[in-house]
Structures are given as C-alpha cells and as structure tokens.
Amino acid sequence: MSSLQNLIFSAIENPSSPVWFPELTEQLVTYGWKNIHEKYGLQEDNYSTEAIFHGRIGNSINTTTRLSPTIQNSTSPLRSINICPMPEEIVVMYSDSGAKPYSSEILQNSTVLQCLQESLEILAKIPTVYVTVSRLVACLHILQPEDDDFDISYSLPNIPFSIFVSVPSRRMENDVLRVAEAILHEAMHLQLTLIEQFVLMIIETNEKYFSPWKNEHRHPRGVLHAIYVFCVIKQFFELLIKQNISTSSIQYLNKRCDVISNQLEEISDFMNCPFFTEAGKSLINRLFI
Structure with missing residues (x-):
C-alpha cells in the first residue's frame, strides 16, 4: 500500500478531520498533474479543458479573468481561480441542460463576476475549504441559466481540474451562497474522483x-x-x-x-x-x- 493510500485511509478514519479532507488535497492534486502531464504533456501553465477534451497540448490557459477572495488582514494572497471560456464541443454536449455560456460582453457588463467573486469569499471564510477548492479547480466555466431561480453545475470525471457552474444573471437573495455551494459541490466530485484512482x-x-x-x-x-x-x-x-x-x-x-x-x-x-x-x-x- 502506497503512502498516499495510507494517508487516505487515515483521513477517512479520523473523526476530527473535515470531510473535505484538506490533508489529502495537495498530494492528490500533485498526482493528478503528474498523470495528465504523462498522458497529454499538459501542466498547470498550459492546462485547459479543451486540451484535455481533445487529448493534446493547447496554448496556455485562455482565461476570461482570474478571481481570488479579498481577505482583510491576510498575511499572503490566496490562490486565484481561472475563469475560462467554455469549449464549443462541451456547449453542444450540454445544449439541453438548461444553461449556456455567458458571452464575454455580458460577463464584463453585468453583476455575474461580482457574484462569483463574493462566492469565493464565502468559501474562504473557512480557510481550508478555499485552499482545497482552489487547488482542485484550474478552470471554472460560468454558465448562464435559463431560469435564475435554478442552479446548474457539472464536472466530468475525465477532465480532472475543470468545473462548470451557473451564476444568476441578476443579483438575487442568497445568490452568493448558492454559487458557493455549486463550486464546492463540483470541486468535491473532482477530489473524490482523484481519491478513487488510489483507493x-x-x-x-x-x-x-x-x-x-x-x-x-x-x-x-x-x-x-x-x-x-x-x-x-x-x-x-x-x-x-x-x-x-x-x-x-x-x-x-x-x-x-x-x-x-x-x-x-x-x-x-x-x-x-x-x-x-x-x-x-x-x-x-x-x-x-
């Protein structure tokens, strides 16, 4: 049994460990990047959802923007999350999901990015949650829901560091909490998928x-x-x-x-x-x- 397998069992059986298992994330992510580098030649600086989808090296991450929580009195800045355009192939695959990508124009001229930023700040209120999420999510793709009252999110087990999350097109009560939940939800799917590669x-x-x-x-x-x-x-x-x-x-x-x-x-x-x-x-x- 490998040291990481032992660590996984130890974390699972430790009742004082949060169930997002922050003590596992760094080693799991390191393994995940090593695996996709060996398989596709990809690293963090040239990873993209599209490159994984097509199974070949692409250009560096094509980002719309990068967001990170703003925490008062923080001794060091928190890791940012790349907000990325959605690959057209995945748009087509999920065309009946009730959501589509936002246009770059809408993103830059609406409250969507503000809501997303505040959602990251909610996650950062529990520091180990944000650290875990920000290590797992290399690309976050924003979806525009057909109905702002309904949340849509997904991740794909064969795309290890990308998530797809809807953000309401207008500010609503508890919108930030809803988006924070969706981000955490999909990040934890990614983490459990990594765990399953060992155990x-x-x-x-x-x-x-x-x-x-x-x-x-x-x-x-x-x-x-x-x-x-x-x-x-x-x-x-x-x-x-x-x-x-x-x-x-x-x-x-x-x-x-x-x-x-x-x-x-x-x-x-x-x-x-x-x-x-x-x-x-x-x-x-x-x-x-």
Whole structure:
C-alpha cells in the first residue's frame, strides 16, 4: 500500500478531520498533474479543458479573468481561480441542460463576476475549504441559466481540474451562497474522483440504488459521490453559520442543512450496500456518523 493510500485511509478514519479532507488535497492534486502531464504533456501553465477534451497540448490557459477572495488582514494572497471560456464541443454536449455560456460582453457588463467573486469569499471564510477548492479547480466555466431561480453545475470525471457552474444573471437573495455551494459541490466530485484512482470504493456491479437528489436509480458509485459532496456541503454550512454572516444567510443555510439531512436520512439504507470495498465502507460510515 502506497503512502498516499495510507494517508487516505487515515483521513477517512479520523473523526476530527473535515470531510473535505484538506490533508489529502495537495498530494492528490500533485498526482493528478503528474498523470495528465504523462498522458497529454499538459501542466498547470498550459492546462485547459479543451486540451484535455481533445487529448493534446493547447496554448496556455485562455482565461476570461482570474478571481481570488479579498481577505482583510491576510498575511499572503490566496490562490486565484481561472475563469475560462467554455469549449464549443462541451456547449453542444450540454445544449439541453438548461444553461449556456455567458458571452464575454455580458460577463464584463453585468453583476455575474461580482457574484462569483463574493462566492469565493464565502468559501474562504473557512480557510481550508478555499485552499482545497482552489487547488482542485484550474478552470471554472460560468454558465448562464435559463431560469435564475435554478442552479446548474457539472464536472466530468475525465477532465480532472475543470468545473462548470451557473451564476444568476441578476443579483438575487442568497445568490452568493448558492454559487458557493455549486463550486464546492463540483470541486468535491473532482477530489473524490482523484481519491478513487488510489483507493477503490465500489466493487463493479450492474445494481442501481435510488438517489433522492436525482430522483432516479443510479450506480452505487454515483450515489456515493452524491452522499460525499452533500455531506461536505452540510459540514461547511454548519461551520459557516458560526461566522459573521447576516441573519437571512443563517436562515437560508439552516434550511439547506435541514433539506440535506432529510435527503441523507432517506438514503441511509445505502450503508448496507454489499458492493463497498473496505475503503468504501470506511467512507460511508464516516459520512453517516
């Protein structure tokens, strides 16, 4: 067993470690970059979603802008996140998703980037959350939702450091919290995918299990991913509630925590799934503590 495999087991089994496992991220990301350099010749300075999609080296990251939280009294600047144009091929693939990319003109003349900036500052209120997210996300692609009341986000398991997140086209109550949740959600999918490259969580099977989030039956790996990311979100929100935030934000976060708790309760029988590996059992037990 490798040292990173040992570290993964140690983090999972450590009840005092946050479930976003900040002690794992740096080594996981280092492995991820080493892997894509060997496979595609890509590094952080020339990584792009499009290059991974096409499997070849592209130009340096084509960024719309770079954003990072502004934290008062910080001893050093926090890592920035690249906001990147969306590859046309992925636009076509997800044309029926209810969202499309913003034009550069709209991005520069709207409140979208401001909302996104404030969302990063929300994540940075819990420092290890932002450090973890900013190491995992090399490219963030902004989506324009058809309906500002509905959030859309996704990531692709074969594109290791990119996420796609909708941001409302206008300022709305709790918009910043919604976008922060979506960013954290997709970053945690990326992290668990990296973990799975070292430690298998699910034995291969054709069985499917009900997921209350998609309201459909899914492969147990997909269900485990959903449970993981929502447990991270819930723990993050519980810590955020204790920060200096508005009463309306606290009310919103409490409601979200209640909803997530109910969904987790609805799916608690998944703990008895017979297709967990030893690591998978440890993770699911940790998440349902």
